Each structure stands twice: as structure tokens, then as C-alpha cells.
Amino acid sequence: METKSHRCSFSIFLLAFILTAGSGHLFAGDIASFMNLGFSPDGSTFMFGQYGIHDDSSKPYAESYIVDVAANEFVPGGTAQFLSDNAAQPGQDGIGALFNLVGMQHEIAQNYEIDHLRSGRLVYLYINGSEPRRQISFRDFNTGNSYTIELVQNVRGGDENPEAAFHINLNSVSTDGTRSAKTIGLPNYYRKGINDYNLKQVLVSPDEQSVIIVVEKILDDEDGRYLRYMVETARLSN
Incomplete structure (x- = not known):
């Protein structure tokens, strides 16, 4: 039987948990969430977003990007940011900021x-929580194509001024035995305030001719973890 005092203690604990989680400080740092926002029908463009709550201001934020898949570049005017004027309320995760931003970007999308x-x-x-992998190999069972993706990174600057660059080696083998090898990314472009990268997702476009590789940009320091997302894209056919 649960006593009144036990119920009271549990209620206080639950309220404290909710308030802590809603403030964005349950886990130290500033960790964004990734959102796939869709392709064009021909797979030539891809839109994605990220959102969260700034650790220092507790304000919801969002960013959105439209990518030219073949060029592996943002389309003109295809990047946008939104920052709320007000701090997040308990229980919020910042996704409302992304909803607002997607509405604002409706015309260009x-x-x-x-x-x-x-x-x-x-x-x-x-x-x-699983062990990050620098190289992944897998088969797409819908098409039978096989892929090997290797993330190669270089880090410099030490703990005080970290910066890191990376590129991706993409190898694919189609069902008819056709092989394709591509190097994508900017191996000599060092992003300040980043000390690690991680392969997060791999997507195949609706026309089956392109891959989208979602990469986490990570900074781990004494203040916790800072995490944002970017993508590298490539057409599988020349």
C-alpha cells in the first residue's frame, strides 16, 4: 500500500524532474536534434533542419537548410535560422522553433x-550510446546495392582551441557489379570549436540515385557536449 507521504515524495521528485528537463539543463551542453524535412520528387534537392534549446539562454532555436544534392552545396537562400525571444517552458524541447522556421521558409521550399x-x-x-564507427558497410536490401562509407578526420588545436576537418570516402557496388568510388567533403576545411565528427544517418533519395550522409559535429569540453548536424550528399550515377 502506498502511503500519503510516499505519494507526496514521489510528486515532488517528478515535479523537480520535469522542471529540470524542461529547462534544457538535464544534460550539460547544447545538443541539437536532427529533422529530415524531405526531398523534391526528382531527388535533386533535400531539406533538413535541426532544433534545440540553447544551454546558456534556455531559448528555443532552429536552423533549416536546402541542399543541391548533385553539387553537395546549399541552394541560394537555402539557409535560415530562428531564435525565440523567450526562454523555453518546462517540458519543451525546442521543436516549436523549427515549426515556425519551416513556415517562414515555405516559399523557397x-x-x-x-x-x-x-x-x-x-x-x-x-x-x-553505441560505439561510434568511422567506417560502415551495409547492403540496401531494396536495391541490392552495397555501400562502404569511411569518415576520415583530422583534429588540431588541442583542448584550448580545437578545430577539426573531415572528408568521406564513399564506395558502392550495384547489383550488376558496377563500382563507384567518390570522395566528398572538404578535407582541408577546419571547423573551429569542433573536436570530433560522427556518422549519424545514411539516406537514399526517392529516385534511388543519391545518398545523404548525416554527420554530427561535436565539441566535448568541461561545459558538456555541443552537437550540431550537417550533411554530405552525392549522386550514385555519373
Whole structure:
């Protein structure tokens, strides 16, 4: 039987947990969440976003990006940011900021024919807490194509001024034996305030001709973990 005092103690504990979680300080640091926002029907453009709550101000924020898949570049005017004027309320995770931003970007998304229902197919997903892998190999069972993706990074600057660069070696083998090898990314572009990268997701476009590689940008220091997302894209056919 649960006594009144036990119920009271549990209620106080639960309230404290909710308030802590809602403030964005349950885990030290500033960790964004990734959101797949869809492809164009022909797979030529891809939109994604990220959102969260700033650790220092507790304000919800969001960013959105539209990518030219073949060029592996943002389309003109395809990047946008949103920061709330007010701090997050208990229980919020910041996704409302992304909803606001997607509404603000509706016109340009429409110009590039982004369809939020066309999310492609997820063929690899890193599970939080598992051991990060610099190289992954897998088969897409829908097409029979096989992939090997290797993330190669260089870090410099030490703990005080870290910065890191990376590139990705992408090798694929189609069902007819055709092989493709591509190097994507900027191996000599060092991003300040980053000391690690991680392969997060791999998506195949709706037309089966492109891959989207989602990469985590990570800074681990005494204040906790800072995490943001970027993508590298490539057409599988020349």
C-alpha cells in the first residue's frame, strides 16, 4: 500500500524532474536534434533542419537548410535560422522553433519542390550510446546495392582551441557489379570549436540515385557536449 507521504515524495521528485528537463539543463551542453524535412520528387534537392534549446539562454532555436544534392552545396537562400525571444517552458524541447522556421521558409521550399512527405529511405542509423564507427558497410536490401562509407578526420588545436576537418570516402557496388568510388567533403576545411565528427544517418533519395550522409559535429569540453548536424550528399550515377 502506498502511503500519503510516499505519494507526496514521489510528486515532488517528478515535479523537480520535469522542471529540470524542461529547462534544457538535464544534460550539460547544447545538443541539437536532427529533422529530415524531405526531398523534391526528382531527388535533386533535400531539406533538413535541426532544433534545440540553447544551454546558456534556455531559448528555443532552429536552423533549416536546402541542399543541391548533385553539387553537395546549399541552394541560394537555402539557409535560415530562428531564435525565440523567450526562454523555453518546462517540458519543451525546442521543436516549436523549427515549426515556425519551416513556415517562414515555405516559399523557397516550394520553389525547390520540397515535399515533406518524401523523406527517402533510411539505410543506416547510429544509435545514441553505441560505439561510434568511422567506417560502415551495409547492403540496401531494396536495391541490392552495397555501400562502404569511411569518415576520415583530422583534429588540431588541442583542448584550448580545437578545430577539426573531415572528408568521406564513399564506395558502392550495384547489383550488376558496377563500382563507384567518390570522395566528398572538404578535407582541408577546419571547423573551429569542433573536436570530433560522427556518422549519424545514411539516406537514399526517392529516385534511388543519391545518398545523404548525416554527420554530427561535436565539441566535448568541461561545459558538456555541443552537437550540431550537417550533411554530405552525392549522386550514385555519373
